[in-house]
Amino acid sequence: xxxxxxxxxxxxxxxxxxxxxxxxxxxxxxxxxxxxxxxxxxxxxxxxxxxxxxxxxxxxxxxxxxxxxxxxxxxxxxxxxxxxxxxxxxxxxxxxxxxxxxxxxxxxxxxxxxxxxxxxxxxxxxxxxxxxxxxxxxxxxxxxxxxxxxxxxxxxxxxxxxxxxxxxxxxxxxxxxxxxxxxxxxxxxxxxxxxxxxxxxxxxxxxxxxxxxxxxxxxxxxxxxxxxxxxxxxxxxxxxxxxxxxxxxxxxxxxxxxxxxxxxxxxxxxxxxxxxxxxxxxxxxxxxxxxxxxxxxxxxxxxxxxxxxxxxxxxxxxxxxxxxxxxxxxxxxxxxxxxxxxxxxxxxxxxxxxxxxxxxxxxxxxxxxxxxxxxxxxxxxxxxxxxxxxxxxxxxxxxxxxxxxxxxxxxxxxxxxxxxxxxxxxxxxxxxxxxxxxxxxxxxxxxxxxxx
Numbered sequence: 018x019x020x021x022x023x024x025x026x027x028x029x030x031x032x033x034x035x036x037x038x039x040x041x042x043x044x045x046x047x048x049x050x051x052x053x054x055x056x057x058x059x060x061x062x063x064x065x066x067x068x069x070x071x072x073x074x075x076x077x078x079x080x081x082x083x084x085x086x087x088x089x090x091x092x093x094x095x096x097x098x099x100x101x102x103x104x105x106x107x108x109x110x111x112x113x114x115x116x117x118x119x120x121x122x123x124x125x126x127x128x129x130x131x132x133x134x135x136x137x138x139x140x141x142x143x144x145x146x147x148x149x150x151x152x153x154x155x156x157x158x159x160x161x162x163x164x165x166x167x168x169x170x171x172x173x174x175x176x177x178x179x180x181x182x183x184x185x186x187x188x189x190x191x192x193x194x195x196x197x198x199x200x201x202x203x204x205x206x207x208x209x210x211x212x213x214x215x216x217x218x219x220x221x222x223x224x225x226x227x228x229x230x231x232x233x234x235x236x237x238x239x240x241x242x243x244x245x246x247x248x249x250x251x252x253x254x255x256x257x258x259x260x261x262x263x264x265x266x267x268x269x270x271x272x273x274x275x276x277x278x279x280x281x282x283x284x285x286x287x288x289x290x291x292x293x294x295x296x297x298x299x300x301x302x303x304x305x306x307x308x309x310x311x312x313x314x315x316x317x318x319x320x321x322x323x324x325x326x327x328x329x330x331x332x333x334x335x336x337x338x339x340x341x342x343x344x345x346x347x348x349x350x351x352x353x354x355x356x357x358x359x360x361x362x363x364x365x366x367x368x369x370x371x372x373x374x375x376x377x378x379x380x381x382x383x384x385x386x387x388x389x390x391x392x393x394x395x396x397x398x399x400x401x402x403x404x405x406x407x408x409x410x411x412x413x414x415x416x417x418x419x420x421x422x423x424x425x426x427x428x429x430x431x432x433x434x435x436x437x438x439x440x441x442x443x444x445x446x447x448x449x450x451x452x453x454x455x456x457x458x459x460x461x462x463x464x465x466x467x468x469x
Contacts, residue, residue, distance in 0.1 A: 332356065
């Protein structure tokens with residue numbers, strides 16, 4: 018019985034070996050499959066990691082570039098840069114020509130931020146990161162709380178007054194000159210560089226109703242970049258003939274799209290410019306507006322959206338006989354840049370716009386009513402007669418500003434010198450919240466806010 022049992026057990030050896038072999042085979046197949054899957058997963062993960070770092074490197078490189086450029090460019094220059102790279106997917110960019118992987122970048126621009134969307138690709142694997150840059154714009158005059166900055170001198174005669182404080186680079190009492198005429202005064206403090214000066218050092222110092230105070234360092238005011246007309250008009254349709262808004266055919270004449278008027282614009286009646294959500298840009302050889310023969314002849318802006326009117330004038334810019342520019346609108350709706358060496362609107366014009374003369378000498382006389390900023394790199398600005406400049410800023414750091422007759426300014430003046438005579442007056446007005454001033458005198462910067 019035992020022998021027979023042993024024999025039977027020996028007979029089972031072969032089937033057992035086969036079973037064990039099959040089990041080992043199945044286990045090896047499973048192990049191979051697991052190993053293969055691990056290898057595939059490991060390869061995928063490696064590629065995805067490479068794709069992620071490629072994407073992040075691209076976003077970070079562009080982000081650093083924009084942040085650095087925002088420190089040195091003017092708001093308009095920075096705006097042009099951002100517009101040129103927005104909403105366009107870049108070409109495939111490799112860190113090295115021999116690399117398998119590459120990245121592509123798309124920049125999406127919103128009002129207050131930029132989203133840099135960078136996608137890294139390695140083989141058939143890709144990963145995307147988003148870097149958001151926050152945009153801030155602050156005027157260089159945002160913290161300026163004075164009616165006047167005069168770098169070199171202030172001279173008073175007649176019954177003149179400044180309602181507000183005065184900032185200066187003065188180190189000598191002779192840089193503040195009053196005379197014996199009654200009615201002169203500064204209703205505020207005067208900020209000086211020289212800490213040793215006292216009011217008793219200044220002749221007629223009783224006309225300073227405030228105190229002398231010291232600023233720790235000189236204030237500096239530089240001219241903002243004047244636009245490159247060729248750059249801003251490079252894509253504009255060209256109108257070869259002169260536009261004359263006259264009486265035959267009957268007005269109004271209408272402009273509804275941007276254009277470059279190579280032979281200029283003459284307005285004798287009513288020219289309406291329609292502005293929607295997009296900025297409307299006009300470059301013209303010259304712009305001459307005449308209100309002769311009637312009132313309210315000039316340019317009217319019909320603004321139905323968020324866009325602004327930009328006017329670029331190569332040569333003459335004249336407003337005569339009570340012509341008007343944007344009389345019913347907001348001064349922030351229009352920005353006028355001109356290269357003529359003089360601008361002196363005549364009669365009783367109404368102009369509601371920012372005016373930037375590259376090197377212009379500007380005279381606001383008669384009963385001119387200018388509402389908006391005046392910026393010039395020229396060396397003279399004159400407010401005379403009954404001229405009124407209801408502005409937030411006369412920004413003329415290279416100029417002597419002369420206020421004569423009953424000329425008045427409500428806003429601030431940045432000047433080299435200020436001469437006041439007659440019954441002229443300067444009254445401080447707060448600068449905050451003006452987008453047109455920020456565009457030119459503002460400092461726009463971008464900062465990292467979030468990675469996604």
